[in-house]
Amino acid sequence: xxxxxxxxxxxxxxxxxxxxxxxxxxxxxxxxxxxxxxxxxxxxxxxxxxxxxxxxxxxxxxxxxxxxxxxxxxxxxxxxxxxxxxxxxxxxxxxxxxxxxxxxxxxxxxxxxxxxxxxxxxxxxxxxxxxxxxxxxxxxxxxxxxxxxxxxxxxxxxxxxxxxxxxxxxxxxxxxxxxxxxxxxxxxxxxxxxxxxxxxxxxxxxxxxxxxxxxxxxxxxxxxxxxxxxxxxxxxxxxxxxxxxxxxxxxxxxxxxxxxxxxxxxxxxxxxxxxx
Amino acid sequence: xxxxxxxxxxxxxxxxxxxxxxxxxxxxxxxxxxxxxxxxxxxxxxxxxxxxxxxxxxxxxxxxxxxxxxxxxxxxxxxxxxxxxxxxxxxxxxxxxxxxxxxxxxxxxxxxxxxxxxxxxxxxxxxxxxxxxxxxxxxxxxxxxxxxxxxxxxxxxxxxxxxxxxxxxxxxxxxxxxxxxxxxxxxxxxxxxxxxxxxxxxxxxxxxxxxxxxxxxxxxxxxxxxxxxxxxxxxxxxxxxxxxxxxxxxxxxxxxxxxxxxxxxxxxxxxxxxxxxxxxxxxxxxxxxxxxxxxxxxxxxxxxxxxxxxxxxxxxxxxxxxxxxxxxxxxxxxxxxxxxxxxxxxxxxxxxxxxxxxxxxxxxxxxxxxxxxxxxxxxx
Numbered sequence: 001x002x003x004x005x006x007x008x009x010x011x012x013x014x015x016x017x018x019x020x021x022x023x024x025x026x027x028x029x030x031x032x033x034x035x036x037x038x039x040x041x042x043x044x045x046x047x048x049x050x051x052x053x054x055x056x057x058x059x060x061x062x063x064x065x066x067x068x069x070x071x072x073x074x075x076x077x078x079x080x081x082x083x084x085x086x087x088x089x090x091x092x093x094x095x096x097x098x099x100x101x102x103x104x105x106x107x108x109x110x111x112x113x114x115x116x117x118x119x120x121x122x123x124x125x126x127x128x129x130x131x132x133x134x135x136x137x138x139x140x141x142x143x144x145x146x147x148x149x150x151x152x153x154x155x156x157x158x159x160x161x162x163x164x165x166x167x168x169x170x171x172x173x174x175x176x177x178x179x180x181x182x183x184x185x186x187x188x189x190x191x192x193x194x195x196x197x198x199x200x201x202x203x204x205x206x207x208x209x210x211x212x213x214x215x216x217x218x219x220x221x222x223x224x225x226x227x228x229x230x231x232x233x234x235x236x237x238x239x240x241x242x243x244x245x246x247x248x249x250x251x252x253x254x255x256x257x258x259x260x261x262x263x264x265x266x267x268x269x270x271x272x273x274x275x276x
Numbered sequence: 277x278x279x280x281x282x283x284x285x286x287x288x289x290x291x292x293x294x295x296x297x298x299x300x301x302x303x304x305x306x307x308x309x310x311x312x313x314x315x316x317x318x319x320x321x322x323x324x325x326x327x328x329x330x331x332x333x334x335x336x337x338x339x340x341x342x343x344x345x346x347x348x349x350x351x352x353x354x355x356x357x358x359x360x361x362x363x364x365x366x367x368x369x370x371x372x373x374x375x376x377x378x379x380x381x382x383x384x385x386x387x388x389x390x391x392x393x394x395x396x397x398x399x400x401x402x403x404x405x406x407x408x409x410x411x412x413x414x415x416x417x418x419x420x421x422x423x424x425x426x427x428x429x430x431x432x433x434x435x436x437x438x439x440x441x442x443x444x445x446x447x448x449x450x451x452x453x454x455x456x457x458x459x460x461x462x463x464x465x466x467x468x469x470x471x472x473x474x475x476x477x478x479x480x481x482x483x484x485x486x487x488x489x490x491x492x493x494x495x496x497x498x499x500x501x502x503x504x505x506x507x508x509x510x511x512x513x514x515x516x517x518x519x520x521x522x523x524x525x526x527x528x529x530x531x532x533x534x535x536x537x538x539x540x541x542x543x544x545x546x547x548x549x550x551x552x553x554x555x556x557x558x559x560x561x562x563x564x565x566x567x568x569x570x571x572x573x574x575x576x577x578x579x580x581x582x583x584x585x586x587x588x589x590x591x592x593x594x595x596x597x598x599x600x601x602x603x604x605x606x607x608x609x610x611x612x613x614x615x616x617x618x619x620x621x622x623x624x625x626x627x628x629x630x631x632x633x634x635x636x637x638x639x640x641x642x643x644x645x646x647x648x649x650x651x652x653x654x655x656x
Contacts, residue, residue: 171329172362174349176423177379186375190366 024050026252033059033246040241059246066243067229068221069250075141076208076225077254082145084203088196090149095158096184100170110159116152122212129216143217144225148207154199161195162188197265201258208255226251278340278430278463279305280326285335287321287487295321296487299335306461308454310478312468314510318487319467323433326465327356339430350379355424356433360440361416363408369419370404376427394426397456414445421453425460432457432464438473450476471511475499483507505640508562509605514592516562516634517608519599523554532561532633535577535598544630545645554637560601562634565592568610568626576625582607584618591618 027050032040034052037059043049063069097103098110128147137143165188173183189196211227218224230251233244259266280303287296295318303309311319324330326337328349337344344352355376363372373394377387395401398418408416417437424432434453438446454477457464468474474481475495483490483498483506491503502508508516521532521539530541530551541551579595591614594607610626618624635643 166360166362168358168360168362169364171327171349172356172358172423173364173375174329175327175354175356176376176427177350178375179348179350182379187364 027051029245029248029252032242033249035059035242037240037242040245059240059242060250062240062243063247063250067232069229069247071222072224072226072229073250073254075223076227079141079144079225080204080207082141083148083207084200086145086149087151087154087203088199091151091154091199092158092189092192092196093184094150095155096162096188098155099159099162100167101180113152113155113159117156125212125216132217137217139218139220140223144210144214144223147213148203151203151206153206154203157199157202158192158195161192165191194265197262201262201266204258205255208251279303279307280431280463280465281336281338282322282326283336283338285322285325285337286333287318287325287330288333294487296325296332299487299489301482301489301492303463303465306463307480308457308464308466308478310466310468310474310481311484312471312474312481312510313484313490315469316486317484319469319484320435321487322484323356323435323465323467326431327354327433328352353427353430354433355427355429355431356435357420357424357437359436361408361420361437363416363419363423365408368405368407369400369411372408372419372423373400373404373426376423380427390426390428394422398422398425413441414449417441417445417449421456425456429462432462434464434466436468437466438468439470446473453477471513475511483510501642501645502562502634503642505560505562505601505636508634508636508642512564512566514565514609514611515605516564517568517597518560518562518601518605518636519597519608520558520601521561521599523551523557523559525555530555532559534561537575537577539630539633541630541633544633545647546635546643547646550643551635554643558638559643560636560638560640562636563628563632565609566611567632568612568628570610570612570615571625571627573625574627576627578623578625579608581618581620581622581624584620586614588614590614593618593624 031048031050031052034054034056035043036056094113098106098113132138132143132147137146169187169191170183173187174180178186209227210225211231214225214228215231218228221229230244230247233239233247282299282301285296285299286294288294299322311322313319321330325332326344328344328347328351332345339352339354364375367375370391373391374387377390382390391404392401395404398421400415400418400422403411403415403419408419411419417440420437437453438449441449450473453466466474466477468477475498478495480492480494481498482492485506491498491507493501498507498511502511502516505516505518509518519534521534523530523532525531526538526540528540528542530546530548532539532541577598579598581593581595583594585592585594591612592609593612594609597605597608600606612618634645637643
């Protein structure tokens with residue numbers, strides 16, 4: 001009995017240590033954003049690094065004064081909203097066709113989609129840059145959205161979820177008089193909320209911090225997203241860590257809000273799509 | 277109301293499995309035809325092809341005079357009840373019933389009327405606003421039936437609709453289905469692997485094995501005139517005992533040699549003309565468990581009981597198969613009047629009347645009995 005309790009205590013200690021390891025940088029960011037710039041680095045060696053001693057909002061005011069933060073936030077929200085929104089429709093339809101319809105070349109396409117999962121974006125960034133530049137697509141929203149709507153990871157997640165849905169439901173709908181698209185929208189989607197939430201969160205996280213592509217394709221601040229804005233704080237003197245951390249907090253907040261909103265479905269989605 | 281015709285229908289899956297082999301069949305307007313067979317015999321495939329959920333590899337399917345091979349499921353005006361009911365889990369009972377009518381584009385008032393009529397008929401009125409997950413198995417089954425009925429379809433398909441219910445409910449809903457079908461007069465194809473269900477529901481029963489039609493007939497025809505050893509063994513509970521015996525001729529006529537004994541066929545149901553081609557050969561002999569009786573003494577087959585099932589009013593006694601044919605039953609059985617004394621391991625004598633014997637050729641096809649007008653054929 002004692003032995004068992006000891007193990008439980010040990011478990012909790014280990015888990016707490018691991019949790020601290022992950023939470024510490026976030027706490028550091030929040031605490032640092034609320035201190036005068038000079039104290040951010042000087043308090044690094046004490047516990048005060050992660051504890052905000054006072055609530056000083058000056059860094060936040062600085063961020064708004066130095067750059068048009070609202071404009072960048074709007075750009076990021078619009079680009080990500082479009083990538084996620086269009087992506088949900090396009091990838092779900094593609095996955096449904098792969099999971100349920102019989103057509104020539106289906107297995108080949110499926111293998112291709114799976115193969116694309118392992119190709120990092122950096123490997124195709126330059127060829128993609130040349131291709132889209134040749135089309136004259138530069139420095140606008142479209143060029144930041146279009147290449148990312150179709151997403152092999154999203155297709156794969158949808159595909160494996162659809163395979164697990166009872167086929168009889170769709171067959172019943174077909175017999176009841178619904179066509180393929182009607183069946184998809186009226187029967188499949190309402191029963192696939194977890195995977196939609198999962199894909200929404202995963203793709204949102206994937207592209208919210210995107211840096212390389214907008215850097216290559218845009219020059220105008222009017223269409224650039226948040227990650228490029230934060231970069232100006234590193235490159236343009238003076239480098240003020242308090243401002244950078246305040247920017248960081250404001251950039252993470254939308255992600256947190258979306259994650260919490262979709263969390264119940266997301267957890268179910270992770271359980272049913274088998275990603276971990 | 278509609279009739280359904282299959283002509284030389286076949287289905288072969290991509291992996292080479294032959295699910296249906298050259299099937300021709302006609303289902304009359306208003307008929308309830310039962311498709312019976314063990315799992316994997318192709319009965320569900322046949323139903324799914326009629327519904328348009330699978331496409332045939334060859335042959336033709338007609339509903340009335342229209343070939344429907346290339347029609348989408350939604351164009352066939354067929355309703356189907358699935359084994360797992362397939363109720364839409366995100367819709368209430370009312371929405372489930374409404375869905376097929378909305379797909380037809382009916383005006384709202386007519387939809388409401390039809391839903392109410394069907395809900396009344398199936399006692400679903402109180403369940404209309406519930407979600408499927410809040411219903412019991414029997415209620416779900418009724419909703420599934422309602423969703424199929426509400427469309428007033430040309431043909432009604434049921435794929436083992438009772439297999440998820442307990443025995444009592446199954447009996448009750450079986451009667452409900454029979455009554456509904458009679459009242460509505462909708463042509464119905466009903467798939468089951470349960471022979472009791474098949475025999476109580478269908479006027480005609482189609483027995484399938486490996487996609488090949490074994491016999492089409494009434495419950496009594498399947499029982500009393502099985503077309504082959506498969507039907508003989510499948511119909512009846514327990515099925516017919518089949519064993520091998522040598523047919524020879526003695527001074528009194530034809531006789532069978534079974535387990536070292538000679539059994540004269542003189543008073544049996546087979547004429548010499550039928551038996552002549554098999555003289556000197558081994559044939560297959562069938563006897564129903566209920567045709568066997570316990571003998572106190574005298575000429576009979578001595579068997580040692582391997583299992584005894586007491587059913588209250590009777591006893592089913594099992595014993596190692598006599599002259600087993602190929603990989604057929606390992607055990608034979610006898611349905612005997614109830615007696616307490618029978619025990620496993622008892623050695624008993626069983627007798628039978630020659631009239632109750634069935635003879636099959638070495639391939640397992642029934643030999644025509646006296647009184648058969650034509651030999652039973654697989655398709656008609």
